Amino acid sequence: WRADYDGVPAGIHAQRSLVRVEPHSQSRDSLMPIRYKDVFGYNDCEEVHRYVLEQLPDGATIVELGVGHGRGIAMLLELTRQLGKHFRVVGIDNFIDTQENLEAGYSQLSPVRVYDGLTAVGAMPDQYELIVSDSAEAADRFDRVNYVFLDADHSNAGVLRDMRAWWPKVVPGGFMGGHDWDFVCIRDAVRTMFPQAVIYDQHYCNSWLQQKEV
DSSP states (O other), rough: EEOTTTOOOOOGGGGGGEEOSSOOOOOOOOOOOOOOGGGGSSOOOHHHHHEEEEEEETOEEEEEEETTTTTHHHHHHHHHHHHHHOOEEEEEEEEOHHHHHHHOOOOOOOOOHHHHHHHHHOOOOGGGGEEEEEGGGGGGGGGGGEEEOOOSOOHHHHHHHHHHGGGEEEEEEEEEEEEOTTHHHHHHHHHHOTTOEEEEOOOOOOOEEEEEOO
């Protein structure tokens, strides 16, 4: 991997991105399962992701905001494998050890740690992309996405900021969803933007989902 600073000052961590190098010998079409449950994290949104991915066309762009140690990315890659589809899967995170992250057990966050962890559970580096960026600012890098899943800033203002930045990028018929519905601040933000959002409030899933009208 190499760092691409996009011509901005060296201290602007939010604009730094990772650019994939040539893939390893194993291809995107690997039939090996990706053991996402071996990756630390609280994202158990398989039911939501499967529902969405079954409806997306090949070549769709999927973005996860808030990567942590990579559990959500690994889950998306495994579901993609199971469905026999090909998606562009992108993870976006500022990889900063905030107090919120530390209290949740996420420490020493880094894209290299995600890369190493995903490789250890069977994911190949040509199957996904990582962008080091502020979650809302990263929306400017995309013209359109088919599915964006929010699991980054968990404050009310942060969730609203991400939703407002990314919703215009979602294609008609596409989806926006997010984790941690049980957080009051997230619930209030979602109800503000999407009063009719579908709620998956089971303990193991605990998510919300909104589809954009065609």
